Amino acid sequence: MGSCLEREINAFLWLSLITVTAFLLGKLVKVFEFWAKARAIPGPPCPSVYGHCHLISRSSLTDILYKCHEKYGGAVRLWLGPNQLLVSIKDTELINEVLTKAEDKLPLTGRAFRLAFGKSSFFVSSFDKVEHQRKSLELKLGGKLLERARLLPGEILDCIIERAQSTMGKGGIDCEMLSQHLAFTILGATIFGDVFLTWPKAILYEELLMKIAKDACFWASYGVAPFWKQEFWKYQDSCTKLKSLTQELIKECRQDSKSEFLLDFDSHDDMQCEPCGEMISLMFHGSLTMASLIANILTRLVTHLDIQDKIHSEIVMAQKTGRRPDQQNVDIMPNLMATVYESVRLLPAGPLLQRCSLRHDLKLKNGMVIPAAAIIVVPVQLVQTDCSNWGNDAGKFNPCRFLSRTDDGFITNQKELLTGGNSCVIKEPNEFGAFLPFGSGARACIGQKLSVLGISSLFAALIGHYEVRLQPGSESNPKPMMNNCVLQLLPSPQIVFAKRDNGTNEGAVSV
Ligand code: HEM
Missing domain, CATH: 1.10.630.10 (Cytochrome P450)
Incomplete structure (x- = not known):
């Protein structure tokens, strides 16, 4: 009787372990897929697990984006963490396409309004x-x-x-x-x-x-x-x-x-x-x-x-x-x-327009893919004074x-x-x-x-x-x-x- 209960507990523990491992592996696969898609977008290499967050905390994001666009062109990626990606678009043709296709806003804006004023x-x-x-x-x-x-x-x-x-x-x-x-x-x-x-x-x-x-x-x-x-x-x-x-x-x-x-x-x-x-x-x-x-x-x-x-x-x-x-x-x-x-x-x-595509990857005409949930910004202050x-x-x-x-x-x-x-x-x-x-x-x-x-x-x-x-x-x-x-x-x-x-x-x- 006792060994039967033991076997049941063991089976349960194994099952739980397999489920948790499968869940974590699924997450890991998603992170790898995210990285693979983002790699095709030009941008500076990721310096650490925290990405470029330390840079952003020290100088203004617009200044950082200005330098990155000068070096890498009209679309640039910056890592903000292992699965947090920021993609900045400065090329006017791409901007048009991105602002039409990326229909969602970052959850932060909605949260600020909801927290202050209700629904x-x-x-x-x-x-x-x-x-x-x-x-x-x-x-x-x-x-x-x-x-x-x-x-x-x-x-x-x-x-x-x-x-x-x-x-x-x-x-x-x-x-x-x-x-x-x-x-x-x-x-x-x-x-x-x-x-x-x-x-x-x-x-x-x-x-x-x-x-x-x-x-x-x-x-x-x-x-x-x-x-x-x-x-x-x-x-x-x-x-x-x-x-x-x-x-x-x-x-x-x-x-x-x-x-x-x-x-x-x-x-x-x-x-x-x-x-x-x-x-x-x-x-x-x-x-x-x-x-x-x-x-x-x-x-x-x-x-x-x-x-x-x-x-x-x-x-x-x-x-x-x-x-x-x-x-x-x-x-x-x-x-x-x-x-x-x-x-x-x-x-x-504001210095930036911000968007994201919550559910789908964004496929652009030039072949670039911006993965779903990436933060997309248009540095409007830079574009309007370029x-x-x-x-x-x-x-x-x-x-x-x-x-x-x-x-x-x-x-x-x-x-x-x-x-x-x-x-x-x-x-x-x-x-x-470029008027935005x-x-x-x-x-x-x-x-x-x-x-x-x-x-x-x-x-x-x-x-x-x-x-x-x-x-x-x-x-x-x-x-x-x-x-x-x-x-x-x-x-x-x-x-x-x-x-x-x-x-x-x-x-x-x-x-
Ligand atoms: C000089 C005045 C204004 C400026 C510079 C301005 C600028 C903006 C910008 C940059 C956005 C985001 C657009 C985007 O992401 O593509 C926005 C969104 C919006 N604006 Fe204005 N705005 C102004 C006045 C107003 C006024 C007077 C109203 C209404 C009474 C208004 C209603 C809205 C609404 C409802 C949205 C959100 C749209 C959405 O998320 O779908 N704005 N505005």
């Missing part, structure tokens, strides 16, 4: 889960919302100016702070309607959003939420406060029934999720990226006064010839639009590259007709293969049109009313740096506004 379907990793929501959001952000983006800036300017006046002293205004208020207010009013402009808790909302932006990526980088850390609970507390403020705001909007975006959300049968997480996610991503671009444009305009003057003349002309006096006619302001595109070319919101894509002045601020001239004065299209004889027309920026500030392909930004139109209209109103100058003594040669999850030009310059009065100035007045 949101717009920034999840898997394309299958986001595809449907992308289409319906695209529809919502088009149409009436775009019209609203054109109409808002006049009201918003007054609102921000009042706020800046009450909080600032006599010195200049901090460009970063002002851009943040502007972005936050434009987007808030576009999404939530006019209720947002008079909402007394808007300042608190903005403060909380910025507080969360400072820490979001850090806390999401933990595989398991670090519930043993006190700071983590403080972060969670801010997130909970933001959620309840958003719910309060949504309730007010529903009572007011004037937010078309929200009403549209409510009426959609297929949107069964509570809009709170979705709204905060959009506010978070949209206001941080828009703030970065507004600050970037302001900084360029105060350091390139000739371009500011050109834009002002264009605005004055558009006021005379524009078809809609109630709107900023940005369609007939090619210099302004070119300035927006050139600013976002030189300083995109001389081979943009010419020898790639690093210089030159909005003219987005303009085309018709020297013979022949009117070539409707836009030129609208400029009333101005021989400049704006080129379609997305036709430049809003990404491209399967997961491209859905808010591109809305933000370009909203920001251009804002600057049409701003430059129409004010001359913007650097505060004397604030000349500090700012450099691109990561701040609050986005790239910004830091240190942020101090600026002053001089009110224009029918083309003349009344002297520098800080708003």
Whole structure:
């Protein structure tokens, strides 16, 4: 009886051992397969079991990628660990193909949004889960919302100016702070309607959003939420406060029934999720990226006064010839639009676009295979300042590259007709293969049109009313740096506004 039991235990132990060994062997085979596929991609040899992680911790990833691309060409691999591979693509033809075929995002981004704001379907990793929501959001952000983006800036300017006046002293205004208020207010009013402009808790909302932006990526980088850390609970507390403020705001909007975006959300049968997480996610991503671009444009305009003057003349002309006096006619302001595109070319919101293919290997036309689950990045900051894509002045601020001239004065299209004889027309920026500030392909930004139109209209109103100058003594040669999850030009310059009065100035007045 005893030996029978012994035999059964032995058999069980053997079976368990065989199962575990088979499982581990399976894993090992997969790692070898992964290595074999990755070997065909050019890149530096792996220095240790930790790959190039030590390099990345010492210098910026963009600098490392720059050197690797110089040496190994348009597609480069870097090992981050035994089964963690990063593939960087800098060749514009390959970028196009990769961004179309690699439909998933890295799980980290989705985790950061979920941890902070709860369930949101717009920034999840898997394309299958986001595809449907992308289409319906695209529809919502088009149409009436775009019209609203054109109409808002006049009201918003007054609102921000009042706020800046009450909080600032006599010195200049901090460009970063002002851009943040502007972005936050434009987007808030576009999404939530006019209720947002008079909402007394808007300042608190903005403060909380910025507080969360400072820490979001850090806390999401933990595989398991670090519930043993006190700071983590403080972060969670801010997130909970933001959620309840958003719910309060949504309730007010529903009572007011004037937010078309929200009403549209409510009426959609297929949107069964509570809009709170979705709204905060959009506010978070949209206001941080828009703030970065507004600050970037302001900084360029105060350091390139000739371009500011050109834009002002264009605005004055558009006021005379524009078809809609109630709107900023940005369609007939090619210099302004070119300035927006050139600013976002030189300083995109993030240094890298990131993708992955969670389930399948990615087979490219040139025969290269990127194994499933590899981290794929496009170093957008490098691509957008590369001389081979943009010419020898790639690093210089030159909005003219987005303009085309018709020297013979022949009117070539409707836009030129609208400029009333101005021989400049704006080129379609997305036709430049190396223009990627809003990404491209399967997961491209859905808010591109809305933000370009909203920001251009804002600057049409701003430059129409004010001359913007650097505060004397604030000349500090700012450099691109990561701040609050986005790239910004830091240190942020101090600026002053001089009110224009029918083309003349009344002297520098800080708003
Ligand atoms: C200047 C402003 C903005 C910039 C520079 C920007 C940039 C980007 C970039 C680079 C991506 C990733 C694209 C890719 O991987 O190919 C993205 C994704 C996204 N953007 Fe924006 N964005 C801006 C404003 C907005 C606004 C205002 C909204 C909406 C209100 C918005 C909604 C989204 C959404 C929903 C995604 C995720 C798409 C997906 O994962 O499928 N963006 N944005």
